[in-house]
Amino acid sequence: MDKMPKWADVFLVPFINLLLAFFVSGLVVLAVGENPFQAIWIMIKGSLGSTAGLGYTLYYATNYIFTGLAVAVAFHARLFNIGGEGQAAMGGVGVAVVLLAFNWQHWWLALPFAIIGAGSFGAFWAAIPAYLQAKRGSHIVITTIMFNFIAAAVLGYLLNGALKNPNNQNAETVPFGPGAHLPTAHEILAPLGIQFSKSAPLNISFLLALLCAFLVFVLLWRTRLGFAIRAFGQSETAARYAGINAVKITMITMLISGALAGMLSINVVMGEQGRLIKEFVEGAGFVGIAVALMGRSHPFGIVLAAILFGMLTQGGFELLWEMPDLSKEMVLVIQALIILFTGALDNMVRMPLEKLFLRLRKEQS
Amino acid sequence: MCSVATKGRQETAAPSTAPAIELRGISKAFGPVQANKDISLSVARGAIHGIVGENGAGKSTLMSILYGFYKADAGEIFIGGKLTPIHGSQDAINAGIGMVHQHFKLVENFTVLENVILGAEDGQMLRPSLAKARKLLAELSDEYELSVDPDAMIENLSVGHQQRVEILKALYRQADILILDEPTGVLTPAEADHLFRILNGLKAQGKTIILITHKLREIMEITDTVSVMRRGEMTATVQTKDTSPENLAELMVGRKVLLEVEKKPATPGACVLEIENLRVVDEKGVERLKGISLAVQAGEILGIAGVSGNGQSELMEVLGGYQTATGTVRLNGRELDLTGRHSDGQSRRNSGIAHVPEDRHREGLILEFSAWENMAFGYHNDPKYNKNALLMDNAALREDTRQKMDRFDVRPPIPRLQAKNFSGGNQQKLVLAREIERNPDLLLVGQPTRGVDIGAIEFIHKRIIQLRDEGKAILLVSVELEEILSLSDRIAVMFDGRIMGERMPEDTDEKELGLLMAGMGTREAN
Missing domain, CATH: 3.40.50.300 (P-loop containing nucleotide triphosphate hydrolases)
Incomplete structure (x- = not known):
């Protein structure tokens, strides 16, 4: 018998976690001498109150869906991939190489190849730690985090060398051609008569992210490969008994995971920047861990959690603007508190709640 | 709380006639599962008392309460006639209770002596404790056939010898009451006989022994009294000489059981x-x-x-x-x-x-998976369970599982239920159904x-x-x-x-x- 009804497990626990996080964050805001309710209002209004705000929120959410899915897929095979940051960065290189190689005539021609570039470079970057884990037993947590640093260095090297724009002093590539420009929300919605902010970076990648979430769901719960991945993650000894090849599953899972992380660059590099710059991932790889945790490694949960974290990111920037007393670090503290409560301290709420439900059930019976 | 002392019930009887252990009304629930229901038990000093019951009958829970691993929801524990609240294993040890677990709790790369004194050292320096333990071990090995080389590494000892170290550990802590949880599971019959000789020797010295086992033969062989547990309740406590294995099996299960397997002679072929x-x-x-x-x-x-x-x-x-x-x-x-x-x-x-x-x-099951997912486990590449090259046919699999559960009498017959929620017997039936029906x-x-x-x-x-x-x-x-x-x-x-x-x-x-x-x-x- 399950300890709690499903709705409590999926919705009530994260909701209480969130309330607690807001409460403690409120104390922080209060300590600085600002009004916590006003702060929350600014964050909500800033992230949802206008199409510009919403556009930014969903733009960030797109990134977090990709990295959250990457973490979740690996997590189902009990592989803790915290190298999303590096895999996304390499994905950016892949996108840039593809988009600079040809003079693309139309975005829908360029997009499939950009996806292949982003996915294969991201997958490649995950494949090395996966191989070291599968064949040599080097712990994947250590290797993936190390590979984040290597990826940053490689990206810096390429942007100052082979891929550098010779026309200026910045560490970036030349802008991609106009044929590689992805339609933004404004451009998509305008023909339908909906006025969406022109400045918001939200683009068609958001739909791509939702499609990926659906495909991950199908992969994990409807295919043989997903069955093998989940079985391997639940029990390595049992998988061995069943004849599931550990090396193969580790490799395939990490390739998928890395490819998903790499897809982030479709949104940022192709969709927003229009060129490859140095620190475009901006920590989204790490936020993906919190998103996967909060989304309970389920694609549906991940989409919801990613939108929440998108709101936090966008709302945080608004907060900086509106409340000058709050420093940038303070906003980080608030975001970190929410990650802490929803991710790391999950059991703090879950366990008492489970006990409560058990008692309720006992009284009923 | 383990025991709420009510003044009126405080025992003042002379300890000599008091039972070594008396449990009164012990209850313990894990969530909706009532592991122990109002259990009362009294074991006389110097007796070997057996506790039998099927898996999940509550034997281990009861002993864990006695040893302070769990707190009872209700009930009282009397040791030697004295009300003794036991909040942790240290309380149990102080009350003279020693426990030999089914899976030994020994440090593999320590010597026998080091293991014996571990957690019961006399001071900051080890030498005096080691010397004391060495002397005691020498005495005990003569007295009870408990001979073990005190300087041997645990990892180099046989299982039977490791078990002796566990007993020595308890005796070093001056245990008067020894609880053994399934002690013969890992022993050869000869080693088991040796263990029984040790236990009889301890009994002759006035130690009280509680033996938890599911092997009825052992109960008949060595115990003086035996209690039967079923579904968290103590269903009977009898003198061993007045009962039989068939009788005990019936008490354990609640119906008559065939202990013998009926089968025709084999007709071996190719x-x-x-x-x-x-x-x-x-x-x-x-x-x-x-x-x-x-x-x-x-x-x-x-x-x-x-x-x-x-x-x-x-x-x-x-x-x-x-x-x-x-x-x-x-x-x-x-x-x-x-x-x-x-x-x-x-x-x-x-x-x-x-x-x-x-x-x-x-190996056989993935406990977090549902019964129907487990039915495909190892056979997920079977075309029968797959719609096409890509997708599995979960509906067919669920239906297949439902039929297999029916034929193998798996209870409850719910394919959606996670494997961990079935009892041991039903889990095993799931595995058997999966493997046998492959023909x-x-x-x-x-x-x-x-x-x-x-x-x-x-x-x-x-x-x-x-x-x-x-x-x-x-x-x-x-x-x-x-x-x-x-x-x-x-x-x-x-x-x-x-x-x-x-x-x-x-x-x-x-x-x-x-x-x-x-x-x-x-x-x-x-």
């Missing part, structure tokens, strides 16, 4: 499995199988007897496809790949081997009834014999000698990675097999 000179070397470089040769024919059950850890698991793993080996294995005359690309579980299944693994929790040429069965309730044992044995009667070859590994004797048509005994000999069940007995299991040939022993 040779299905041939093993020649099979050798396995593990990761540490230790040779686990030292040249095994065996053959199993169609329509017979070959039982492999032996104390666990003598190579049976490795043999099953090789045949199951997840342990590399050298030597030759032929199935229906075709040689199996033992090292290369085709030595995996999938290839073995395709060649007609089904495998009920020894440890269903770690394999060879069925490997490891510990088919470990942790399975008596009612389900009957059913499982029947199904295995039914498969044999259908002309399939069956290789059975079990540490339960009784099971080996009653199911097998032929018995091979394993010791230290070798086959010590083969016997026919009707020509042998537990004693002879026991000697073989201990590595002694029959002739030398006599």
Whole structure:
């Protein structure tokens, strides 16, 4: 018998976690001498109150869906991939190489190849730690985090060398051609008569992210490969008994995971920047861990959690603007508190709640 | 709280006549499961008291409460007539209770002496404690046949000796009451007899012993009184001399049980499995199988007897496809790949081997998966369970599971339920249903009834014999000698990675097999 009804497990626990996080964050805001309710209002209004705000929120959410899915897929095979940051960065290189190689005539021609570039470079970057884990037993947590640093260095090297724009002093590539420009929300919605902010970076990648979430769901719960991945993650000894090849599953899972992380660059590099710059991932790889945790490694949960974290990111920037007393670090503290409560301290709420439900059930019976 | 003292009930009786342990109205619930219901028990000083019951009957919970691992929801514990609240194991030790766990709690790379004093050192310096322990060990080994080399490393000791160290640990802490949880599960019959002599010696010195076991033979052999637990309740406490194994089994299950297995004589046919000179070397470089040769024919059950850890698991793993080996294995005359690309579980299944693994929790099932997902486990590539090249046919799988659950009487018959929510017996039936219904040429069965309730044992044995009667070859590994004797048509005994000999069940007995299991040939022993 399950300890709690499903709705409590999926919705009530994260909701209480969130309330607690807001409460403690409120104390922080209060300590600085600002009004916590006003702060929350600014964050909500800033992230949802206008199409510009919403556009930014969903733009960030797109990134977090990709990295959250990457973490979740690996997590189902009990592989803790915290190298999303590096895999996304390499994905950016892949996108840039593809988009600079040809003079693309139309975005829908360029997009499939950009996806292949982003996915294969991201997958490649995950494949090395996966191989070291599968064949040599080097712990994947250590290797993936190390590979984040290597990826940053490689990206810096390429942007100052082979891929550098010779026309200026910045560490970036030349802008991609106009044929590689992805339609933004404004451009998509305008023909339908909906006025969406022109400045918001939200683009068609958001739909791509939702499609990926659906495909991950199908992969994990409807295919043989997903069955093998989940079985391997639940029990390595049992998988061995069943004849599931550990090396193969580790490799395939990490390739998928890395490819998903790499897809982030479709949104940022192709969709927003229009060129490859140095620190475009901006920590989204790490936020993906919190998103996967909060989304309970389920694609549906991940989409919801990613939108929440998108709101936090966008709302945080608004907060900086509106409340000058709050420093940038303070906003980080608030975001970190929410990650802490929803991710790391999950059991703090879950366990008492489970006990409560058990008692309720006992009284009923 | 464990015990709420009510002044009026405080005992003042003389300790000499008071029972060593008295439990009054102990109750404990884990969530919706009532593990112990209003249990009262009284054990006289200097008695050996047995507690029997099926898995999940609440024996271990009760003993864990007595040893301070769990807090009872209600009830009181009296030690030597005195109300003794026990909040942790330290309280239990102070009250003179010692516990020998089923899985030993020893530090492998410490010596016997170091293990004995661990946690009971007299001061910051170890030397005085070690000297004291050495003296005590010398005394005890003379008195109770508890001889162990005090300077030996635990990892170099046999299981029987490790158990003696556990007993010595308890005695060093001046235990008057010794609780042993399934102490003979890992012992050869000879080692078990030795243990019983030790226990009788301790009893003669006035120690009180509580023996938890599911082996009725042991209860009859050594205990003075016995309590039976069923579904969290103490259903009976009787004098051992007034009862019989059949009677106890009935009390445990709540209905009459067939302890004997009914079966026709085997009619062995063609040779299905041939093993020649099979050798396995593990990761540490230790040779686990030292040249095994065996053959199993169609329509017979070959039982492999032996104390666990003598190579049976490795043999099953090789045949199951997840342990590399050298030597030759032929199935229906075709040689199996033992090292290369085709030595995996999938290839073995395709060649007609089904495998009920020894440890269903770690291997046979994925506890977090639902029953229907477990039904595909190992067979998820089967076209029957797949719609097309990509997608699985979950609906067909659920329907298939529902039918199998029906035929194997799995309760509750809900395919959606997670495997962890079934009882041990029903979990085992799930695995058996999955493997037997594959209609394999060879069925490997490891510990088919470990942790399975008596009612389900009957059913499982029947199904295995039914498969044999259908002309399939069956290789059975079990540490339960009784099971080996009653199911097998032929018995091979394993010791230290070798086959010590083969016997026919009707020509042998537990004693002879026991000697073989201990590595002694029959002739030398006599």
